[in-house]
Amino acid sequence: MTRVALSMAIAAALGAVVAAALHADPAVPGWLAAIAFLALATAAGGLARALDAPADLHEERHPLGPSQPAALPPGALTRRGLFGNMWAYAAGAFGVLALVPFVALARRRAPRGTAWSPGARVVNADGTALKADDIDVGGVTTVFPEGNVGAPESATLLIRLEEGLLRPQPGRAGWAPAGNVAYSKICTHAGCPVALYRHASYQLYCPCHQSVFDVLDAARPLSGPATRALPQLALDVDAAGYLIARGDFSEPVGPDEWDRPV
Ligand code: FES
Incomplete structure (x- = not known):
């Protein structure tokens, strides 16, 4: 036992x-x-x-004189x-x-990447590749990497700003060709899609818990429960004039909890 x-x-x-x-x-x-x-x-x-040992255990007295201890049976404890x-x-x-x-x-998971990769063309929800001047100034649309339309973690907001308005972070100069700036569509608070853009204030709004992000300042959170900026996607223009990604997002997309062990 x-x-x-x-x-x-x-x-x-x-x-x-x-x-x-x-x-x-x-x-x-x-x-x-x-x-x-x-x-x-x-x-x-x-x-x-x-x-x-039981209380009433007793042994016969050994006879006097030299004696050998009895051999234990094999396997006895x-x-x-x-x-x-x-x-x-x-x-x-x-x-x-x-x-x-x-x-x-x-076993902590590595931060997840998305389908964006260097040279991936920027396409809209129909799969149409976009050029740098396809969106009017003040416009916004949801885009994906070519070949991955609908991939949730790759969903990106492409916003066309007046050139020169963006205040790029150090190392991000040139990430927004012709005023096309791209941020992850997944809110860093709880993962809702950031759906509303107001060009008058250059702000993005998350409808779930009303976080507000500053489009001109690297999508920094201005108010609401989100504490982390929306990751930015570095853009470029290829030889044919199409918008392409320079790589994946600047940081893991979505809330921090997505990269914690469960
Ligand atoms: S999910 Fe966006 S503010 Fe909560």
């Missing part, structure tokens, strides 16, 4: 590590750890009972053996359980 409980403790501890590595529901490694502790407690109880097993299994189970948080953290 004691050996079974010790084996169960090790198995449950290993299961907890595997569950953490497979990114299972956090409750699963928790329950397996609880089973490991319960099995260890059961083993300790069994060991205590094995060592507890001795006190030394029981204690040795107990400590080894307990140390093993606790050691394995200590790995669970490290394994869970190592």
